[in-house]
Amino acid sequence: MKVPSPSVREAASMYGTAVAIFLVILVAALQGSEPPESPFPYRIPLDPEGTLELSWNVSYVQETIHFQLLVRELKAGVLFGMSDRGELENADLVVLWTDGDSAYFGDAWSDQKGWIHLDAQQDYQLLRAQRTPEGLSLLFKRPFGTCDPKDYLIEDGTVHLVYGILEEPFWSLEAINTSALHTGLQRVQLLKPNVSVPALPADMRTMEVRAPDVLVPGQETTYWCYITELPDGFPRHHIVMYEPIVTEGNEALVHHMEVFQCAAEFESFPQFNGPCDSKMKPSRLNYCRHVLAAWALGAKAFYYPEEAGLAFGGAGSSRFLRLEVHYHNPLKIEGRRDSSGIRLYYTATLRRFDAGIMELGLVYTPVMAIPPQETAFVLTGYCTDKCTQLALPPSGIHIFASQLHTHLTGRKVVTVLARDGREREVVNRDDHYSPHFQEIRMLKKVVSVHPGDVLITSCTYNTEDRKLATVGSDTDSFGLDCGPPGEEGPSRRDSVFKASCTGTKRCWSHNIPSSWAASKSEKRCCS
Numbered sequence: 034m035k036v037p038s039p040s041v042r043e044a045a046s047m048y049g050t051a052v053a054i055f056l057v058i059l060v061a062a063l064q065g066s067e068p069p070e071s072p073f074p075y076r077i078p079l080d081p082e083g084t085l086e087l088s089w090n091v092s093y094v095q096e097t098i099h100f101q102l103l104v105r106e107l108k109a110g111v112l113f114g115m116s117d118r119g120e121l122e123n124a125d126l127v128v129l130w131t132d133g134d135s136a137y138f139g140d141a142w143s144d145q146k147g148w149i150h151l152d153a154q155q156d157y158q159l160l161r162a163q164r165t166p167e168g169l170s171l172l173f174k175r176p177f178g179t180c181d182p183k184d185y186l187i188e189d190g191t192v193h194l195v196y197g198i199l200e201e202p203f204w205s206l207e208a209i210n211t212s213a214l215h216t217g218l219q220r221v222q223l224l225k226p227n228v229s230v231p232a233l234p235a236d237m238r239t240m241e242v243r244a245p246d247v248l249v250p251g252q253e254t255t256y257w258c259y260i261t262e263l264p265d266g267f268p269r270h271h272i273v274m275y276e277p278i279v280t281e282g283n284e285a286l287v288h289h290m291e292v293f294q295c296a297a298e299f300e301s302f303p304q305f306n307g308p309c310d311s312k313m314k315p316s317r318l319n320y321c322r323h324v325l326a327a328w329a330l331g332a333k334a335f336y337y338p339e340e341a342g343l344a345f346g347g348a349g350s351s352r353f354l355r356l357e358v359h360y361h362n363p364l365k366i367e368g369r370r371d372s373s374g375i376r377l378y379y380t381a382t383l384r385r386f387d388a389g390i391m392e393l394g395l396v397y398t399p400v401m402a403i404p405p406q407e408t409a410f411v412l413t414g415y416c417t418d419k420c421t422q423l424a425l426p427p428s429g430i431h432i433f434a435s436q437l438h439t440h441l442t443g444r445k446v447v448t449v450l451a452r453d454g455r456e457r458e459v460v461n462r463d464d465h466y467s468p469h470f471q472e473i474r475m476l477k478k479v480v481s482v483h484p485g486d487v488l489i490t491s492c493t494y495n496t497e498d499r500k501l502a503t504v505g506s507d508t509d510s511f512g513l514d515c516g517p518p519g520e521e522g523p524s525r526r527d528s529v530f531k532a533s534c535t536g537t538k539r540c541w542s543h544n545i546p547s548s549w550a551a552s553k554s555e556k557r558c559c560s
Contacts, residue, residue: 073101077331078285079196079219081364085111087194091224096177098187098223099160104129105168110136110199112149112214115185117465119193119218121211122147125185126195127157127173130209133202138162138171142183147211154181177224187223189477190463191470194219217363220470221331226477231339233273234380242292242326242356243278243374245306249286251367255360256309258318260302263345263352271342271387274378275326276334280371287373288361289329289471294345295321295353302353309357321355324390326375327436329472338433342380343388391430393448393490403442405499416488429483435461436473442503443468445493452486460488 073088086103104111114126126141128149138159140152156179161172177187185192197214244259279287295302295318303315325345326335337343344350356374394414395401403410437446447462460480482488496503 073099074333075221075225075331077219077221079113079194080198080217081285081362081366083285084198085113085196087113087219089223091227093227097174098177099172099174102171102173103165103168104171107169108198108200109202112141112195112197112199112209112211114141114195115187115192116195117185117193118467119195119220121195121197121214121216124195124211125183127175128206128209129171130199130206131202132204137206138173139206141206143211149206149209149211151206152181152183154179154183156181156184188464189224190222191220191465191467192223193465193467194221219330220467222472222474225333226475228336228475228477231336233378234382236382237273237378237380240377240379241278241374242354242377243372244356244358245372247306247358247371249283249360249362249366249369249371250308251362251365253361253363253365255362257358257360258305258307258309258314259356259358260305260318260321261354261356262302263354265352267346267352268381269344269347269350269383270379270381271344271384272325272337272377272379273342273384274334274336275328276376276378277328277332277373278376279373283369283371283373286360286362286366286369286371287330288359288469289327290359290373290375291324291328291357292326292375292377293321293355293357294323294325295351295355296323297349297351299351299353302351318355321353324436324473325354326377327471327473328375329470332472332474335434335473335475337384337388340384341386341388341433342384344383345379393488394492399504402502402504403494403496404502405496407494407496409444410494410496411491412494413489413491418485418487421482421486421488422484425482425484427484429481429486432460432476432480432482434473434475436471437461437463437466438471439466439468439492439494441468442494442496442499443492444495446490448488448490450480450482450486450488452483 073090075090076086076088079085079087084105086105088101088103090099091097092099100113102111102113110128110130112126112128112130114124116122116124122143122145124143126143126149127139128141129136129138131137140155140157141149142152143149157173157175159171159173161170163170175187178184195216195218197211197216199209199214203209242261244257247257247259249255249257275292277287277290299317299320302317302321305314305318307313325343328335346352358371358373360371362369393416395412401412403412435448439446443466445464446466447464448460450457450460458480461474461476494503
């Protein structure tokens with residue numbers, strides 16, 4: 034076995050944290066201090082096999098993230114890090130590796146050819162390494178920003194995490210190339226907002242919307258649709274909270290889930306349980322688009338503000354619901370069954386305000402074309418001052434959450450609020466957006482929108498891999514909605530905001546307000 038040269042050992046000693054480990058057997062290693070909070074509220078599997086599990090917490094005071102990486106069945110090392118789009122080239126990494134004699138932990142980066150280099154500025158700090166019954170547990174921390182040009186700037190939006198498993202020793206860190214490793218990526222929002230959990234009503238009840246023992250197809254990507262319905266005579270209620278239900282053992286398969294309510298203008302919807310792209314799927318299911326709940330990997334339970342709830346049931350509301358589950362199965366595992374879904378928490382005691390949905394952006398039309406070979410083509414949709422003057426109540430609305438959405442070529446999404454001709458604040462921004470990772474996210478700060486304000490949603494697309502223009506389509510049109518949903522019930526003043534750029538065909542934003550009062554004609558003011 035080749036032994037590292039003195040210069041490599043010196044570099045490892047200077048820049049890396051030595052871990053007394055011979056291959057798998059950990060003896061001891063400790064540096065730094067414990068994280069400010071011992072619990073790690075967020076947890077995701079990194080790889081489909083479940084070999085790597087990441088937990089973390091966020092300190093906004095220190096602007097630092099504490100990571101806990103559990104490595105099951107450690108072989109010769111592991112790398113973990115972040116990159117712009119999940120590439121292993123030009124990535125910001127932390128690496129645990131062994132030369133067969135000693136093992137080292139250090140901040141590193143990969144070049145455009147995938148070769149790994151030790152970073153001159155060590156911003157990942159190892160706090161603890163210990164052997165547990167489950168495997169090797171590494172506890173380390175890293176600031177949001179480091180001013181190191183080789184490091185990734187951790188921001189509010191989507192973060193593409195990358196990983197690699199070292200199956201044999203390397204005589205030096207610089208001898209590792211990511212192309213020779215078992216690697217992968219996982220998307221997550223690392224900077225979760227520090228939002229307090231509101232009080233829940235005493236009469237709260239639960240309802241589970243779950244996939245009915247689905248045999249997950251042995252293919253990489255599957256969107257599964259299932260139609261269910263509320264009980265006959267189900268009266269009007271407010272959803273106050275929801276949380277995911279993931280079948281044990283399928284944590285790495287279930288990527289995201291959504292529950293939609295179908296359109297009230299249809300008295301019935303056909304039963305369906307199958308792939309969403311199946312030719313057997315009834316076309317009427319395309320009218321099940323009103324979002325009741327949305328969850329993605331890494332997200333926790335979602336709570337509505339104490340004064341607001343999302344209405345469902347009762348007169349003028351469809352009894353039919355559509356569950357959509359995205360299975361991500363890169364190993365093409367066969368024979369796996371799944372009953373995952375979403376648990377809704379609801380109350381018959383209606384809160385002061387209804388939550389609702391506001392859509393912003395551009396209508397799907399053939400004129401919404403994006404040229405091929407574009408690296409950053411921007412489309413922008415406006416909800417104008419005239420629209421908000423007509424549609425919003427005098428007291429305005431309050432946006433408390435947001436969901437971004439695009440189809441495959443979307444790369445960035447941002448919605449800003451303008452008032453009196455000036456941009457006042459960003460409602461939501463994701464500069465590393467991925468159409469494969471969508472969730473409703475609580476905002477760190479409630480954004481108030483008043484009559485006369487302007488909401489602007491810009492979507493950036495990349496069509497470098499396309500030879501023809503990408504155009505709009507009538508089949509997927511949701512229309513443009515710059516006002517409240519126009520439902521009957523308590524007035525609405527607060528809103529969950531869902532900002533979306535749908536595909537390469539249109540941009541739109543979608544808010545879930547809880548204090549709008551407007552007629553259906555006002556709702557269509559911008560169409």
